[in-house]
Amino acid sequence: MNDQVFSDLDLTSLLSLSYNSTINELHEKLSELGFDDIRPAHGFMFKCIIPNGATGIEISEYLGITKQAVSKMVDFLEKSGYVMRQTHPTDKRGKIIVLTERGWLVVKAKEKILTEIEGRWSAKIGSERVQVLKGDLLKIIFKENEGEYSSFSRPIW
Amino acid sequence: MNDQVFSDLDLTSLLSLSYNSTINELHEKLSELGFDDIRPAHGFMFKCIIPNGATGIEISEYLGITKQAVSKMVDFLEKSGYVMRQTHPTDKRGKIIVLTERGWLVVKAKEKILTEIEGRWSAKIGSERVQVLKGDLLKIIFKENEGEYSSFSRPIW
DNA sequence: ACAATATGGTCAATCAAGTTGACTATGATA
DNA sequence: TATCATAGTCAACTTGATTGACCATATTGT
Numbered sequence: 001m002n003d004q005v006f007s008d009l010d011l012t013s014l015l016s017l018s019y020n021s022t023i024n025e026l027h028e029k030l031s032e033l034g035f036d037d038i039r040p041a042h043g044f045m046f047k048c049i050i051p052n053g054a055t056g057i058e059i060s061e062y063l064g065i066t067k068q069a070v071s072k073m074v075d076f077l078e079k080s081g082y083v084m085r086q087t088h089p090t091d092k093r094g095k096i097i098v099l100t101e102r103g104w105l106v107v108k109a110k111e112k113i114l115t116e117i118e119g120r121w122s123a124k125i126g127s128e129r130v131q132v133l134k135g136d137l138l139k140i141i142f143k144e145n146e147g148e149y150s151s152f153s154r155p156i157w
Numbered sequence: 158m159n160d161q162v163f164s165d166l167d168l169t170s171l172l173s174l175s176y177n178s179t180i181n182e183l184h185e186k187l188s189e190l191g192f193d194d195i196r197p198a199h200g201f202m203f204k205c206i207i208p209n210g211a212t213g214i215e216i217s218e219y220l221g222i223t224k225q226a227v228s229k230m231v232d233f234l235e236k237s238g239y240v241m242r243q244t245h246p247t248d249k250r251g252k253i254i255v256l257t258e259r260g261w262l263v264v265k266a267k268e269k270i271l272t273e274i275e276g277r278w279s280a281k282i283g284s285e286r287v288q289v290l291k292g293d294l295l296k297i298i299f300k301e302n303e304g305e306y307s308s309f310s311r312p313i314w
Numbered sequence: 315a316c317a318a319t320a321t322g323g324t325c326a327a328t329c330a331a332g333t334t335g336a337c338t339a340t341g342a343t344a
Numbered sequence: 345t346a347t348c349a350t351a352g353t354c355a356a357c358t359t360g361a362t363t364g365a366c367c368a369t370a371t372t373g374t
Contacts, residue, residue: 011290014312022168041331057352068353069333092351125297132289134166155173213323248370250321
């Protein structure tokens with residue numbers, strides 16, 4: 001196999017590498033803190049739940065998977081103590097998924113870790129450049145013609 | 158569920174969104190060109206194969222999956238005409254996976270599409286800024302302390 | 315030289331995370 | 345109030361990975 005020439009990477013590969021290395025570091029650190037059963041998709045779900053809970057259907061639309069798959073994920077996360085199913089206040093068919101105390105702990109830990117990582121980047125390229133970077137990425141994901149953000153790709157965590 | 162405030166996204170989410178939207182667009186366009194059976198992992202494998210072929214073990218290390226999983230992928234890609242297994246020139250145990258003509262076609266198409274996308278970005282934020290962006294991302298994925306690029310995250314395509 | 319061990323690849327069984335389809339209970343509507 | 349729609353769960357299946365066993369060939373140590 002040919003060696004990868006890093007200085008010649010296209011933008012897509014660079015985005016992939018930087019994103020993946022961030023997510024890997026995040027989950028390594030979470031693992032060290034005892035949250036070793038949390039996968040990226042779980043954090044993605046937490047983002048949908050925060051701050052006031054969400055129904056299974058809402059989560060499934062957010063994650064882009066079926067409601068049955070969400071139900072299985074919630075089974076797992078409920079068993080491991082991160083979320084709870086609550087009865088829906090107005091709709092007796094529905095349930096609301098909310099974070100438990102442990103769920104909030106992992107969310108706080110995630111924020112701390114990501115802040116650290118972003119801080120390391122600021123130390124390396126300067127915080128102004130990080131702001132420019134964020135602004136540029138924001139412009140890039142904004143679909144010029146359609147005037148809205150791309151719908152098929154969603155942030156994890 | 159709370160609405161996503163796009164202007165307040167952290168860097169990780171921005172990287173995820175921009176990466177995913179790029180990959181989605183790439184595969185949509187490939188699909189239109191008739192390469193609808195190609196998944197991102199396949200393109201990743203092509204990158205390892207180019208330009209002189211690779212053994213199954215090499216590919217498995219590159220992709221970070223088992224050699225058995227690679228073998229199945231190669232079965233699929235061979236059946237659909239993108240790669241071939243060749244006998245290894247010196248090691249009678251081994252085989253070399255190489256691209257077929259159709260395999261090269263999809264690689265060329267991918268390059269064209271990614272160039273278009275990067276060009277669109279240049280048109281939007283300016284090509285100098287795209288260069289800065291690339292340089293910054295490169296610095297970010299370079300692990301300062303260890304003096305080497307992060308090993309667990311690899312580019313797709 | 316050759317016995318012991320390591321390596322490349324495949325086969326088979328299994329696992330994990332998703333899917334589709336069927337169903338129940340409740341809600342909304344003609 | 346009869347009908348249709350919706351939220352959630354159960355069960356069966358699909359897919360892309362895994363582990364373990366195996367064969368053929370290479371490499372190594374004595």
